[in-house]
Amino acid sequence: PPPLPLRITSEPPGARVLLDGREIGSAPVEHRFEAGVDYELRLELAGYEAAGWRFSLADLSDRQRRDRQLVFPLKSTVPPGVLSVAAAYPVAVQIGGRRFAAATSHDIPLAPGRYRVELVAPEVFLRQTYPVALDSGDRQALQAPAAVEIRISAQPSNCRLEIDGRALDDPMPLTVRLAAGRHTFQFIWPDGRRKRLTRTISAAARPIHVTPE
Numbered sequence: 001p002p003p004l005p006l007r008i009t010s011e012p013p014g015a016r017v018l019l020d021g022r023e024i025g026s027a028p029v030e031h032r033f034e035a036g037v038d039y040e041l042r043l044e045l046a047g048y049e050a051a052g053w054r055f056s057l058a059d060l061s062d063r064q065r066r067d068r069q070l071v072f073p074l075k076s077t078v079p080p081g082v083l084s085v086a087a088a089y090p091v092a093v094q095i096g097g098r099r100f101a102a103a104t105s106h107d108i109p110l111a112p113g114r115y116r117v118e119l120v121a122p123e124v125f126l127r128q129t130y131p132v133a134l135d136s137g138d139r140q141a142l143q144a145p146a147a148v149e150i151r152i153s154a155q156p157s158n159c160r161l162e163i164d165g166r167a168l169d170d171p172m173p174l175t176v177r178l179a180a181g182r183h184t185f186q187f188i189w190p191d192g193r194r195k196r197l198t199r200t201i202s203a204a205a206r207p208i209h210v211t212p213e
Contacts, residue, residue, distance in 0.1 A: 006069065037056060182198060
């Protein structure tokens with residue numbers, strides 16, 4: 001049979017890849033493997049335990065054959081930091097490709113480094129990104145913004161309201177809970193008239209009342 005190309009990947013990427021003691025590149029890297037031959041793979045990355053596998057093509061799982069990929073998660077030898085997220089309402093946390101389901105508190109272990117952390121809570125119109133830097137053994141606290149109730153009205157009152165691009169079905173006037181911070185409001189009347197405004201919402205925010213332009 002012809003050689004089988006396999007992509008060798010490390011998590012995180014960048015590990016030095018040795019095949020039978022000879023370096024063949026940094027993960028991810030592709031190599032062609034022959035049937036009936038025993039191989040020894042070893043992956044090394046500073047700050048992580050080495051990983052490896054002695055195998056032949058006969059040892060591959062169905063998924064490995066289908067994906068043509070060998071994935072090696074590496075275990076950090078450096079103690080992680082912890083990101084502690086707190087909120088007065090359920091908030092989901094997104095870090096890179098990882099998502100943590102909505103809860104009022106999160107303790108998330110992370111390898112030392114810099115991250116962009118997104119907090120999402122549709123019920124209070126929150127979608128905000130925060131930069132976070134974590135050291136080994138560090139604990140960083142991230143507090144979601146407070147939820148503020150605000151009264152919104154319009155004259156005439158037969159308009160539709162969109163907050164941050166999301167339409168609300170409730171008739172005017174209404175009271176909504178919003179995460180403190182900047183929000184965009186758009187009022188749309190049946191005759192096509194519109195009014196758009198942006199406000200910074202805080203605990204001291206005054207009610208919003210608009211008329212068409």
